[in-house]
Amino acid sequence: MKKDVIKTLSAHLKGQHVSIAYPEATDPRVLGAAVRLKADELVDPVLIGNPDEIKEIAQKNSWIIDGIEIIDPENYPEYDQMVAAFVERRKGKVDEAKAQTMLKDHAYFGTMLVYMDKADGMVCGAQYSTGDTVRPALQIIKTKEGISSTSGAFLMIPRENDGQRLIFADCAINIAPSAQQLAEIAVVSAKTAEMFEIDPRIALLSFSSKGSAKSDDVDRVVEATKLAQELAPELPIDGELQFDAAYVEAVAEKKAPESKVAGHATVFVFPEIQSGNIGYKIAQRLGGYQAIGPILQGLNKPVSDLSRGCVEEDVYKVSVITARQAQMG
Ligand SMILES: CC(C)(COP(=O)(O)OP(=O)(O)OC[C@H]1O[C@@H](n2cnc3c(N)ncnc32)[C@H](O)[C@@H]1OP(=O)(O)O)[C@@H](O)C(=O)NCCC(=O)NCCS
Ligand SMILES: CC(=O)OP(=O)(O)O
Numbered sequence: 001m002k003k004d005v006i007k008t009l010s011a012h013l014k015g016q017h018v019s020i021a022y023p024e025a026t027d028p029r030v031l032g033a034a035v036r037l038k039a040d041e042l043v044d045p046v047l048i049g050n051p052d053e054i055k056e057i058a059q060k061n062s063w064i065i066d067g068i069e070i071i072d073p074e075n076y077p078e079y080d081q082m083v084a085a086f087v088e089r090r091k092g093k094v095d096e097a098k099a100q101t102m103l104k105d106h107a108y109f110g111t112m113l114v115y116m117d118k119a120d121g122m123v124c125g126a127q128y129s130t131g132d133t134v135r136p137a138l139q140i141i142k143t144k145e146g147i148s149s150t151s152g153a154f155l156m157i158p159r160e161n162d163g164q165r166l167i168f169a170d171c172a173i174n175i176a177p178s179a180q181q182l183a184e185i186a187v188v189s190a191k192t193a194e195m196f197e198i199d200p201r202i203a204l205l206s207f208s209s210k211g212s213a214k215s216d217d218v219d220r221v222v223e224a225t226k227l228a229q230e231l232a233p234e235l236p237i238d239g240e241l242q243f244d245a246a247y248v249e250a251v252a253e254k255k256a257p258e259s260k261v262a263g264h265a266t267v268f269v270f271p272e273i274q275s276g277n278i279g280y281k282i283a284q285r286l287g288g289y290q291a292i293g294p295i296l297q298g299l300n301k302p303v304s305d306l307s308r309g310c311v312e313e314d315v316y317k318v319s320v321i322t323a324r325q326a327q328m329g
Contacts, residue, residue: 002161005196006317009324013042018323021119023106025049025070027126028057033315035063043323046071046119048106071118073109082112089115089140111136114301120326123319125306130172134296137303144300149174151185152294152305153192154280155321159288167193167200167267168283171276172294172305179220183227186269188297190235193267195324203246203265204228204239205275209255212242221271236261243268243279292317295325302326 020037024030025047031054034045047054047070058065076082086099086108094102102108107128113119125133134150143150152172157165169189174181182204190200206221207213218240225239238261245255245262252263270276284291292314294305302325304318 002163002165003197004161005155005157005165006320008197009320010040010042012327013320013323015041016327017044018042018121018326019044019046019069019119020319020323020326021046021048021110021113021122023048023110023122023124024126024128026053026057028061029310029312030123030126030315031057031065032061032063032312033319034068035065036312036316037319038068039064043319044069046113048073048110048113050074071113073103073106076109078116078118079103082109082116085116086112086140105132105136107133108136108140111140111303114303115140121302121304121322123304123306123315123322125304126308126310126315129308130294130305133305134173134303137296137299141299141301141303143298147184147188147298149177149181149184150296150298151181151188153189153297154291154293155192155196155295156280156283157290157292159290164266165196165198166289167196167198168276168280168291169267169269169297170273171270171280172273173296175273177272179223179227182221182224182269182271183231185297186224186228186237186267187232187235189267189269190232192295192297195321195328198266200235200267201261201265202228202235202237202267202269203241203261204237204269204271205243205246206240206271207242208240209242209245209262210240210259212255217271224269238262238265239269241265292321295321 037043051070110122151170153169193200208218221240244251246265249263256262283289302322304322
């Protein structure tokens with residue numbers, strides 16, 4: 001049995017009052033997780049929604065929400081400042097009338113709370129699609145200096161927590177990444193791996209291993225591998241590799257005997273979102289892996305998405321990760 005990574009992160013958060021905004025506070029999975037996080041003193045939740053509705057759901061489930069901040073967008077005293085800050089941030093793209101309409105959307109409202117330092121991070125996506133969760137963050141929070149694209153990684157934990165933890169990326173954001181974007185995803189995913197005490201050995205995945213097949217898509221992964229190696233020469237990065245060559249030592253010996261990563265990879269970079277999203281769900285649903293994420297990488301402040309198929313425990317764990325990201329800056 002390995003050390004529980006969520007417990008390790010939680011130890012840093014205990015009593016530190018990192019605040020997380022929840023735009024879907026009337027979803028019982030979200031509210032239940034927020035109540036537990038507050039009781040465990042890991043997060044100060046900021047619940048967004050109608051206070052009466054939130055209180056009714058809490059009462060029905062015998063959850064105590066005393067002391068948890070609730071912000072009702074319909075009666076927010078700093079609403080005018082928020083509208084002005086939004087118009088300023090989206091200069092030339094959003095006028096005041098449009099901002100008023102857009103801020104009725106709780107994901108935009110919650111993202112603005114983070115932007116205005118009213119919350120340290122945000123967790124959303126139990127009901128909102130990934131696109132609708134992430135778009136406000138891309139437009140308002142934006143990426144860190146030197147990072148052109150946000151991407152979504154999953155922490156993959158063997159169900160019994162008895163084997164190697166892995167990172168899968170990008171499973172959530174970039175529909176058709178260029179070689180440059182893939183290279184950036186490889187490097188930023190190594191940083192995410194380190195947050196979970198995973199020694200990063202990064203494989204750029206393909207349907208080809210070391211020239212076994214030819215196509216433009218394979219060429220893109222080969223190019224991305226070169227770029228990633230240039231971006232982070234200190235990291236073990238290799239490609240193009242099929243999943244079995246990247247993961248299974250015996251296969252690696254046949255398909256990529258010279259590679260230092262093949263057979264030992266811990267960070268798997270998928271060539272595009274279709275394979276990434278399908279791949280993580282297969283590992284989760286058939287392979288018995290716990291999939292935590294998507295953890296958004298490269299934003300100025302942490303905003304996390306959820307899968308709409310999530311359960312309360314997923315919201316709890318993603319919140320812990322988001323709060324830790326906020327703490328680490
Ligand atoms: C993420 C996503 C919503 C962005 O697409 P979009 O809404 O069409 O966004 P746009 O192209 O209009 O761009 C909006 C802003 O975000 C920025 N942006 C878009 N993609 C970005 C990325 N990957 N990283 C950083 N910024 C990005 C744009 O530059 C633009 O900024 P600006 O308005 O300040 O100029 C889209 O790529 C998407 O739907 N991805 C798949 C999500 C999904 O369904 N995943 C599967 C389930 S997890
Ligand atoms: C991450 C993901 O696939 O999200 P959803 O299941 O909500 O589409």
